[in-house]
Amino acid sequence: QRFVDTWTIIRNELLDAFKAQGVPPEAVEWYKSSLDYNVPGGKLNRGLSVVDSVEIFKGRPLTDDEYLKAAILGWGVELAYFLVTDDLMDGSITRRGQPCWYRVPKVGNIAVNDGGMLKSCIFVLVKNHFKREPYYVDLLELYQDMAYITETGQLVDLITAPEDNVDLSKFSLNHYKTIVTFKTAFYSFYLPVALAMTMCRMPVRVEQTTPYQIALDILIPLGEYFQIQDDFLDFAGTPEQIGKIGTDIVDNKCSWCVNTTLAVASPAQRAVLNANYGRKDAACEARVKAVFEEVGLREKYEAYEREAYEQLSAMIDEVPEVESVDGGAVLRKEAFRAFLEKVYKRSK
Amino acid sequence: QRFVDTWTIIRNELLDAFKAQGVPPEAVEWYKSSLDYNVPGGKLNRGLSVVDSVEIFKGRPLTDDEYLKAAILGWGVELAYFLVTDDLMDGSITRRGQPCWYRVPKVGNIAVNDGGMLKSCIFVLVKNHFKREPYYVDLLELYQDMAYITETGQLVDLITAPEDNVDLSKFSLNHYKTIVTFKTAFYSFYLPVALAMTMCRMPVRVEQTTPYQIALDILIPLGEYFQIQDDFLDFAGTPEQIGKIGTDIVDNKCSWCVNTTLAVASPAQRAVLNANYGRKDAACEARVKAVFEEVGLREKYEAYEREAYEQLSAMIDEVPEVESVDGGAVLRKEAFRAFLEKVYKRSK
Ligand SMILES: [Mg+2]
């Protein structure tokens, strides 16, 4: 709730600055609608991770100023501008239970520019609140580098699995890993923790220890685990469990399920997939699901999850207690542990 | 030519770094096509302005390292990512004599992501070449601030003059000024000189003098003059003069010509404009042009140009010779003068 309240502050700050430039009132109204429609209303996991991690690293409740700062960095992650353009490029229908922004009357392709503006907001906010901090430039680079990596993942995704052209020969577990790492793991898993580490002034290196590399080594596989779980639940989860009905098969998604099945499918099974994957038809979807069951996808997932969990757990146990350069924070394994448990519990 | 040669260096640097991330070869191919298709081939005025201005401020030929640095900043301006998305949002057909990128087969809406990647390139290049410079963070802010301002202008433009809905009551000279300032003047006129000033380490303030504000006060009106001239030549220029046939009237452009005419039109003339502006029809276009002539648009333009030129000229004469903080450069009025003369001569 406190985190959500920060959004009101941020939103008004952005709108006031926007207005002060002397743009016409219609443009201010439009910008307000875009912010209100596209930013709040998600699960806020990514944004809250920044605040939670800062609290764990500092090892105490945050002051009001620290909370605001951490929350701003978190909202910088939640300002997920690329969701707006992703929906447009994918031709998606709804997001978070409402029509995608580009499908709102009068918006259409203007959503492209609105997406760009959401991205620019991050830099406005970071400038307003962090310009005097010694780590200001690190924040700018972090958001910028992650944006580029996410765009790279988006590109690989778009040219591998265009919705209108089903071609499973383009799929592979390798491609899948690349897409997941670049499109999801860096942005949604590494970025929140790296922002918290930066705000807590974790050193880039102390003797043999490289804290950001350690975070990367844990959070990229964790993001991959999250996405594999997400893909598996899309196929195997009940609507109560996942809060929606899975559509990855009919949407021609390059998901873990299809890639894992393709890797072991017989020629006959592959033929069934080729003929039925990515078709907007319930009978086709059922035939694909039957092949998934035939190859034992459930067991494969359970084995994968067990191993992923154990490996990540072991890595987290090894996280060293590095002190921050200002002495006010410590890199603590609990921050990573909390992240892992949040993901692990989703499927239980 | 030297400037164009730098592009090859930059392009390979970007592609090598992209490849090194371990993305699939199809993605590298795609990225290469996008860079080659969208970046070189323009008039390069904006990019060259950076190099020219640095040379003028330093008052001597540049060393190889200085040239490379200035050229990189110039290509950062030429990486005009928003042209790619502007064409898509406007539904334009061609740019620089070839189909717009989004109209190339297989590209389509992927152009949105490609546009984002072009923008990210700027920050990759600046990081690679300026990270150790004391003005690194100023460059990041400058590119980022100008992007946000350009997006703001784009928004005002998109909601004022949608191509599919002609409504001249939304037009006004005031709106026009806002769009031109935000969409064109900051990015194409202020940014190149401000980058050169930053690279030459011009101070933000010395006693009563504020060099960046002085640049802004000259270059924003100069950008406006450029755009007004561009709009006027679209109506009155010969194809030999402008290298194309004007289409602003049929494209429902919120141009200086229509706004200036609307400001003085009689009810009858306004009715003619309402009935004929923005129609894809040569007879309609001719009727609009007749109204432009009736209100004396040519004389109005000549008067405007004379006054704009004299005012700008007077302001440029007042530019003080501010020394850079490292003593290696001087703010010289010749940089502004060169810019003004380049624009002025276009119409002669
Ligand atoms: Mg997508």
Ligand SMILES: [Mg+2]
């Ligand atoms: Mg999508």
Ligand SMILES: [Mg+2]
């Ligand atoms: Mg999913």
Ligand SMILES: [Mg+2]
């Ligand atoms: Mg446009």
Ligand SMILES: [Mg+2]
């Ligand atoms: Mg356009």
Ligand SMILES: [Mg+2]
């Ligand atoms: Mg024009």
